[in-house]
Amino acid sequence: MTNQVKNVNPNVSVDCVVFGFDNDKLNVLLIEQKMANKEKVQFALPGDLIVDDEGLDAAADRVLEEITHISGVFLRQFKAFGDPNRVSDIKDLDWLASYRQNPQARVITVAYLALVKMDDFQPEASSFAERVFWQELQSLPSLAFDHNQILEEALDRLRDDFINHRTGFELLPERFTLGQIQKLYEIILGKELDKRNFRKKILKEKLVTATNEKQTGVLHKPAILYELNHDNI
Amino acid sequence: MTNQVKNVNPNVSVDCVVFGFDNDKLNVLLIEQKMANKEKVQFALPGDLIVDDEGLDAAADRVLEEITHISGVFLRQFKAFGDPNRVSDIKDLDWLASYRQNPQARVITVAYLALVKMDDFQPEASSFAERVFWQELQSLPSLAFDHNQILEEALDRLRDDFINHRTGFELLPERFTLGQIQKLYEIILGKELDKRNFRKKILKEKLVTATNEKQTGVLHKPAILYELNHDNI
DNA sequence: TTCCCCAAGTGTAAAAAATACACTAAGTTT
DNA sequence: AAACTTAGTGTATTTTTTACACTTGGGGAA
Numbered sequence: 001m002t003n004q005v006k007n008v009n010p011n012v013s014v015d016c017v018v019f020g021f022d023n024d025k026l027n028v029l030l031i032e033q034k035m036a037n038k039e040k041v042q043f044a045l046p047g048d049l050i051v052d053d054e055g056l057d058a059a060a061d062r063v064l065e066e067i068t069h070i071s072g073v074f075l076r077q078f079k080a081f082g083d084p085n086r087v088s089d090i091k092d093l094d095w096l097a098s099y100r101q102n103p104q105a106r107v108i109t110v111a112y113l114a115l116v117k118m119d120d121f122q123p124e125a126s127s128f129a130e131r132v133f134w135q136e137l138q139s140l141p142s143l144a145f146d147h148n149q150i151l152e153e154a155l156d157r158l159r160d161d162f163i164n165h166r167t168g169f170e171l172l173p174e175r176f177t178l179g180q181i182q183k184l185y186e187i188i189l190g191k192e193l194d195k196r197n198f199r200k201k202i203l204k205e206k207l208v209t210a211t212n213e214k215q216t217g218v219l220h221k222p223a224i225l226y227e228l229n230h231d232n233i
Numbered sequence: 234m235t236n237q238v239k240n241v242n243p244n245v246s247v248d249c250v251v252f253g254f255d256n257d258k259l260n261v262l263l264i265e266q267k268m269a270n271k272e273k274v275q276f277a278l279p280g281d282l283i284v285d286d287e288g289l290d291a292a293a294d295r296v297l298e299e300i301t302h303i304s305g306v307f308l309r310q311f312k313a314f315g316d317p318n319r320v321s322d323i324k325d326l327d328w329l330a331s332y333r334q335n336p337q338a339r340v341i342t343v344a345y346l347a348l349v350k351m352d353d354f355q356p357e358a359s360s361f362a363e364r365v366f367w368q369e370l371q372s373l374p375s376l377a378f379d380h381n382q383i384l385e386e387a388l389d390r391l392r393d394d395f396i397n398h399r400t401g402f403e404l405l406p407e408r409f410t411l412g413q414i415q416k417l418y419e420i421i422l423g424k425e426l427d428k429r430n431f432r433k434k435i436l437k438e439k440l441v442t443a444t445n446e447k448q449t450g451v452l453h454k455p456a457i458l459y460e461l462n463h464d465n466i
Numbered sequence: 467t468t469c470c471c472c473a474a475g476t477g478t479a480a481a482a483a484a485t486a487c488a489c490t491a492a493g494t495t496t
Numbered sequence: 497a498a499a500c501t502t503a504g505t506g507t508a509t510t511t512t513t514t515a516c517a518c519t520t521g522g523g524g525a526a
Contacts, residue, residue, distance in 0.1 A: 054317060056314075056316075077312065080313040105242065106285065199476090220472035221521040222523095223473075429487085433484095451502080452500080
């Protein structure tokens, strides 16, 4: 009960790792922000300090909306990051330094994860973001703070969810072909899958139902369109 | 960039859900603490505010050690809890109120999970804990704050790890019988398992090796003792 | 109109994993 | 010597996973 002096209330933020699927590649939503000297810019995950009267989940929704104008995304908390030096260069960000009540204090962040169809969301920069954009995962720049690490861990978690078939359909169009699901899985998991075996498994899970429509305008045999089976979740 | 006023730096704590296995029941480590009016007591998970120069993982180790004198436990972060009202009755805890730099501010907690052999640890209360004790999960009291919820979520996570065979052996004695492992699994998962099938699976995983010793002093056929196969992890 | 291109769509055999199930063995106690 | 208690073992069945190659039906080009 004696060492009551070392505690300094930290700043707490949320960071959102929003993966976007464009039917071809996996992307992640990044922002570009100016550094204090006005010359350099840096890239980062969308994130900001929480405010006092909101829960963490609500903070994640709000922050994502404020910075990128993206809302209605299912964000899932996956880990808190709290290394004391994880935001050592925060003083380079004048907007943040002036924002913080305890500018000298560290920043602990709670990271959230989401997966969306890129087409459904047109990010628009605001708040302190100079620019918001979808970045292909294959060519990731170096990110601010520990955001590269946060992104890596988010990707691990995302893949884990796919392997256990707990997610994935939400980022397909309303009607989709089995080929599209397979491609999605291949992109997320980063490996090829056998077509017949994949179909067997997906159809057995009964999460999708065939409609009686087919693709049109494709230069090959048109595929049957499926839709999500909303009852069966 | 205009609403820069609502942020108040929260207090950040860690809470440790330490499950203890006594070869028969699953227990959890709780503390008893006095409330401000000195009459009432309450039960809670061991936890405390973090200090400024330590990471979250280190904070969890330190806090557990300070409050319960238990150290060397593998604590795994599993979720942050940040509902703005989750610690509404914190003013009842004078030790905490006086400790906090921002007594008016909310408390966000990062929850950790561990699983140990009860026999290996003799908790001893210190710091603000009046008492530290192992409580059987079957007869849990009502806990402070949202600690019942945190405990529930920890248990879900623990079971998930067992189902995927990612954990469990660490809380057996150095040498153990297959029956003991099975009993452990049955206690954690809360259901009976088929003996032959369970043995097949465990042995196939090659995580344990038979020694050439047997149990002694039991009033039935003595079982072969196994030990952890440390190479194979 | 024919031919070509392209992904869609389909089945089967083999191997591996999961499940269900019941008796004998080896100590201890009485 | 008998009784009690948990250890220890095998097989048949079902389910799941994996590997693998050809035909189909549209659109576009010649």
